Amino acid sequence: MFSSIIDKSHNQKILKVLFLEDDDKIVSIVEDFLKAYFFKLTVSVNCTDVLEILEKNFFDFIIIDADVSGINLIEQITKIKEINNELSIVIIAKDINSDLMKKCIQLSVDGYLLKPLEREQFNLIIKKEIAYQNSKYRLESNINYLNQYVDVVDKSTIISKTDIDGKITYVNENFCKITGYSKDELLGITHRILRHKDNPDILYKEMWDTIKTQKKEWHGILKNISKSGKVYYIKSTIKPILDLEGNISEFVAFRDSVNVVLDDKKHLLSKIESNKLSLLILVQIEEFDMLEKFYNIVKVDQVEKTFASNLLAYLPDNYIFEEVYALGDGRYALLCDYYAFEKLKFNINQYLEIFVKNVTESVLEIDGIEYDLNVILSYSCGKYSLYEDAKAGLEEAITKNKVINYSNDSSIKINREAKKNFEIIKMVKIALDNYKIVSYFQPIINNKTREIEKYESLVRLINEEGEVISPYEFLNISKKGNYYNKITSRVLENSFKMLEFVNTKLSINLSALDIEKEQTRKEIFSLLDEYKEQNNRIVFELLEDENVKDFRSIKKFIKRVKKRGVMIAIDDFGAGYSNFERLLDFEPDILKIDGSLVKNIEKDAFSRNIIETIVTFAKKQKILTIAEYVENETIFNLLNEIGVDYSQGYYFGKPEAFEREK
CATH class of the missing domain: 3.40.50.2300 (Response regulator)
Known part of the structure; x- marks a missing residue:
């Protein structure tokens, strides 16, 4: 019914x-x-x-x-x-x-x-x-x-609550465990008891302004000190709890320990001895000695400490390392029980590969300056000679590093250079933020017709005074931060846009560092897709670099772009470590003869002989040649007589900005 x-x-x-x-x-x-x-x-x-x-x-x-x-x-x-x-x-x-x-x-x-x-x-x-x-x-x-959610959060997170005056009204067991204080010792007092002197007062002022005045969540990392005097880092989220009228009734803080204890080698060795069987990983910031040359001691110390506080976050999920031991000079140690790591069912090599990749793809930002760091690793399993074995492995990986002792006068010089380098990095950042990294274009002449057949895209920086700065003054220093890749990105963008304004070929410089960077490769192929019909007008000039780390990825890159009609040129050929065998691996379409040979051709028979050898070799391999630094008619005539195909230099035109960029 x-x-x-x-x-x-x-x-x-x-x-x-x-x-x-x-x-x-x-x-x-x-x-x-x-x-x-x-x-x-x-x-x-x-x-x-x-x-x-x-x-x-x-x-x-x-x-x-x-x-x-x-x-x-x-x-x-x-x-x-x-x-x-x-x-x-x-x-x-x-x-x-x-x-x-x-x-x-x-x-x-x-x-x-x-x-x-x-x-x-x-x-x-x-x-x-x-x-x-x-x-x-x-x-x-x-x-x-x-x-159930509260129970999970309570067991996995460090939690405390305070009244509107900041006095603690609740702490969970995890809070007591990391601080070393009991609940009775903590209730009714403020978090000031945990505050480390290294935290600036302005940090707390901003925090209270965010949660109490603006009534918003605050996020940040705090350096704290436990009851026993142990230093630890906490990643905190503090949220004001509002009643129905929007008034603050209390504050609740959720924290995750980044578990960084800036400790010494003695503590590490003691911990190794107390474990039955351990896994030890040593981490070294690559080219750390270069950081010390480019930046003053304060900046280097900031880099070390900030990297240490972030280090565990770079590890894959399910990480079981609880502490980071800072050993000085950009070196760190991670230690855990070997059997505990085995339970993760994670291959150690794959685990560390992910760790290295996460470090490489991350950016460390300190005081508005970005640092692009890489790391070298070594690991050892066991109980006896664990540290010695891992150290030996690490030293083998960084054998090219050198220790230099400076006198007092040299130290003063280094400090001055560090200050200068910091100012250059600052200048680069400002230029990037204001789109003042621009491209100038220099013509490349066909020696037979004297007609412009190509332009080379050359990077320039316009500083705050409007001065045009050469790449020699900022490009190498930019490699010490994350700015080199950003500069490359801006140059690529500028250069491809120029295809709409010229009807010639266009040469763009790329280094091994550019090609090895996955993000840069993605950007290049994205631009090649966007300008698909113009690919045959693009020439990538590869800068010779003896520090190539991934030769296979460069060869693969060359094959991919050549299939699209892009031409490959080898820049500065004939100088440095030029290698004819390596040259054949790259299968270039063009050789750019190093300018140091070209500008001496009038008076130096040795330079002329080398150029003749390069040209003879290139013609047999059906490779075109371009001579740089062609500064007068005499040099041009000699090059033409030898059989060089193209010329580039002040005799035919300086690098200039096109009207659209002025």
Whole structure:
């Protein structure tokens, strides 16, 4: 009869209903009504049975016929409430007088049905009770989940709460564990007891302004000190808790320990001795001695400490290293139980490869300056000679590093150079931010026709005074931060846009450092896709570099771009470590003869002989040649006589900005 009134929801299916009625006819009618809504229905015809049933079973709500013989309704409801105060109660009666109604209201009766039962009235009451039970179920379910979430967070996170004055009102066990203080020692005091003197006052001023004045979350890393004097770093999120009127009622702080303890070698060796079997990883910042040359001691110290505080974050998921041991000179140690690492089922080499990749792809930013760091690793497993073995492996990996002793005068000179280098890095950052890294273009002439057939894109920096700065003054120093790749990105962007303004070929310089960087490769191929129809007008000039680390990736890059019609030139050929065997591996289309040979060709027979050898070799391999630093007609005529194909130099034109860039 009522089976199509409403679909049975999941909550209705689990609701348990008790019906008290001694009239068989009413039981038959109402039972059909209720079964249209509920699966779990219990019918009782005896008031004594009802109380016993309630004692032994849980119900969500009960329907009572007030006209059941021998029942005192108010007394019965009172007893029911004593057994289960949260039970919803619906009364069926022929009529309900005001006195009875008043008493029922006082006992918090939830609904009333009048006889004879009407379908509309019945639906209204039952739907109301179902809605209430559903909301109650959702609330209880949410509270259940919330309690579980709170339990997980409480066990995995360091938590504290404070009142609006900053006094601690709650700490969890993790908080006590890392600080070394008990709850009784912490409650009622401020976090000042944990504050390390290295944290500047302005840090706390900004924090309180964020959470108390702006009523926003604050995020940051704090250096703290435990009860025993142990230094530790905490990554904190502090959130103001607001009431319904938007007023702050308290502050709650969630913290993750970055577990960095700036410790010494003695502590590390002691920890190794206390372990049965360990895994030790030594980490060295690559070319750390170069950092010391380029920056003053304060900056280098900041780099070391900041890298140490971030080091564990570079490790893959499920890391089990709890401390970072800073050993000085950009060297760090990580130590863990060997069997604990084995349980991760992580291949150690793959684990460390991910770690190195994360370091390489990250940027360390300090005081607005970005540092692009790489690391060298060594690891050892065991108990005896663990540190010695790992150290020997690391020393083998960095054998090219040299130790230099400076006198006092040299130290002063180094400090001056560090200051100068810092100013250059600052200048580069400002130029990048203001799009003042630009491209100048120098013509390349066909020696037979004297017509311009190519332009070379050359990077320039415009400083705040409007002066044009040569790359020789900033490019190498930029490699010590993350700015070199950003400069390359800007040059690529400028150069490809120039294809719209010239109808010649366009040469763009790339170094091994550029090609080895995955992000730069992605950008290059993205631009080649965007300018697909112009690919045959692009020439990539590869700068020779004896520090090539990934020769295979460079060869692969060359093959990919050549398939698109891009030409490859080898820049500055004939100087430095030029290698004909390496040259054939690159399969270039063009050789650019080093300018130091070209500008001496008038007076130096040796330079002329080398150029003749290069040209002879190039013609046999069907490779074009370009001579740089062609500064006068005599040099040009000699090159033409030798058979050089193209010339580039001040005799034909200086590097200049096109009108669109002026």
